[in-house]
Amino acid sequence: MKTIDISGFGGGYEATCQKMLLNGLRFLKDKPDFDWSGYRTFENVYGICSAVNDNAQALDKAIMNGIDDATGAMHQAVIFHLSYIHQHSYEEWLAEAQREGREIIEIDEAEIDNTILIAQIEWKLKLDRGYDPKAELFKAVPRDRIIEVNPNDKESMERAARQIAKIINEETPR
Numbered sequence: 001m002k003t004i005d006i007s008g009f010g011g012g013y014e015a016t017c018q019k020m021l022l023n024g025l026r027f028l029k030d031k032p033d034f035d036w037s038g039y040r041t042f043e044n045v046y047g048i049c050s051a052v053n054d055n056a057q058a059l060d061k062a063i064m065n066g067i068d069d070a071t072g073a074m075h076q077a078v079i080f081h082l083s084y085i086h087q088h089s090y091e092e093w094l095a096e097a098q099r100e101g102r103e104i105i106e107i108d109e110a111e112i113d114n115t116i117l118i119a120q121i122e123w124k125l126k127l128d129r130g131y132d133p134k135a136e137l138f139k140a141v142p143r144d145r146i147i148e149v150n151p152n153d154k155e156s157m158e159r160a161a162r163q164i165a166k167i168i169n170e171e172t173p174r
Helices: 011-028 054-063 072-088 090-099 109-128 133-140 154-171
Strands: 002-004 039-042 045-051 104-106
Touching (some): 002 090, 039 154, 054 072
Antiparallel strands (some): 002 104
């Protein structure tokens, strides 16, 4: 399948984005009237894209088929790409990417699944050896700047978005 790099991160992260994209394309294939208004985002906040109606929730469930976990940024990026493809066409999505100077790449779904599996195994081994991702985060980011969110809880996501927007508004020069 022809595609473009969605995340810029490569490895298991990008493979997960590509798997989500493939799942979404399959889901949307026979849904020309899909209602994109079921997604809520927040200005100046990337990574919180809430599904607020049955259509969007069904797409979210579909894109996560075969995927254990994804970040909010992965979700939002994939939803935005799917929306563009759905509204303009897959061919136009690739053509627009080329006009922007982005490289078109060829991927194989089996390779995507293998890359995701390898990344999951590597992460599990890292955790088993005592790696603590929160401890690493706290070394670089002051604790009062960390906003925890449960991606399965709409209220938690909306609360986090409001907190982020508040911080952005406080720090934005006027």
